[in-house]
Amino acid sequence: MDTAAIDTWGRIEFGRLPGRRFDEASVTDNLLFTLQNQVPGLLTYQSSQVQERDSGADWEWWIGDDQAGWLCLRIQAKRVYEDNTYRMLKHRGAGEDAFQYDTLIKGCNPDQARYAFHVFYNGWPEGTFEEGTYWAPPARWNACPGLSSYKDCKHAEPRHYGCAIISSSDVKKLSDSDITAPAAGRFRVQKYLSAAVPWSYAFGFPPWDPKREGKRWHPKLDRGDWVDRVHGTLEVLTRRGGARGARDASGHLGEIPIDRDQRTFELPSYVEAMRRSTPGRFEPASEDEAPAAPQTVIVERKPKRARKRK
Numbered sequence: 376m377d378t379a380a381i382d383t384w385g386r387i388e389f390g391r392l393p394g395r396r397f398d399e400a401s402v403t404d405n406l407l408f409t410l411q412n413q414v415p416g417l418l419t420y421q422s423s424q425v426q427e428r429d430s431g432a433d434w435e436w437w438i439g440d441d442q443a444g445w446l447c448l449r450i451q452a453k454r455v456y457e458d459n460t461y462r463m464l465k466h467r468g469a470g471e472d473a474f475q476y477d478t479l480i481k482g483c484n485p486d487q488a489r490y491a492f493h494v495f496y497n498g499w500p501e502g503t504f505e506e507g508t509y510w511a512p513p514a515r516w517n518a519c520p521g522l523s524s525y526k527d528c529k530h531a532e533p534r535h536y537g538c539a540i541i542s543s544s545d546v547k548k549l550s551d552s553d554i555t556a557p558a559a560g561r562f563r564v565q566k567y568l569s570a571a572v573p574w575s576y577a578f579g580f581p582p583w584d585p586k587r588e589g590k591r592w593h594p595k596l597d598r599g600d601w602v603d604r605v606h607g608t609l610e611v612l613t614r615r616g617g618a619r620g621a622r623d624a625s626g627h628l629g630e631i632p633i634d635r636d637q638r639t640f641e642l643p644s645y646v647e648a649m650r651r652s653t654p655g656r657f658e659p660a661s662e663d664e665a666p667a668a669p670q671t672v673i674v675e676r677k678p679k680r681a682r683k684r685k
């Protein structure tokens with residue numbers, strides 16, 4: 376996922392040149408294609424026949440299996456613009472919702488293990504914000520469990536924020552707090568980056584181990600059950616301290632108290648229909664099978680309990 380993030384960074388950086396443009400949809404397509412080829416058990420489905428265009432989601436993820444239950448993430452993607460803002464956050468919501476992020480949040484419920492997130496697609500030339508780095512000070516660097524700065528961090532590099540994830544409730548808080556400010560201030564990247572982390576972190580933070588500087592994951596560290604760990608991470612990112620909370624809890628995200636019963640045990644019919652079909656384009660057989668978002672990703676743990684690598 377970090378490699379895909381660096382790719383995205385390059386694409387968005389290149390997209391800043393005059394006459395070049397990559398919209399969110401083409402970046403998302405590329406990302407999902409890359410992931411499907413790299414992550415075992417990950418399947419992607421595209422559909423133009425979306426039931427609620429106004430779910431506010433570009434992708435929906437289902438993570439888990441029939442025994443452990445399923446977690447759901449709805450994600451809205453926003454790219455950075457040349458003025459260093461996520462100016463399309465101003466997008467209006469469906470119906471009476473003021474903003475698209477309101478619609479997205481409304482369609483989710485953390486009490487049912489359904490979480491709303493934004494993924495920001497970032498990319499700008501080195502030195503844009505500070506000489507000699509891709510990072511954007513004064514944004515806070517929350518990528519390091521060891522509290523290193525972006526200059527010394529061995530876990531992550533700034534371009535891992537090519538795909539940066541942040542809970543949509545944090546996006547709402549940050550956007551609504553400056554609601555009367557002009558877009559250049561209201562949606563500036565530094566404000567949001569301070570509450571975001573590289574998107575691979577949503578699947579478990581890298582625990583900090585000073586003895587293994589080169590390696591991001593300690594091979595022997597028991598990170599607990601995979602679905603529990605992802606569930607715990609999403610809980611922290613959404614409701615228990617956000618990016619900083621997850622950084623501070625990085626060593627024990629598999630032990631965050633979670634309620635497994637909150638997960639989904641009966642998948643929506645379109646997800647079941649997808650599981651029975653080949654990944655790729657999905658044609659719903661009936662209205663019930665219309666997905667909630669243009670892209671659906673299913674990450675299913677295989678019954679053999681093969682060790683997952685991310």
Ligand SMILES: [Zn+2]
Pocket residue numbers: 518519520521522523527528529530531
């Ligand atoms: Zn570090």
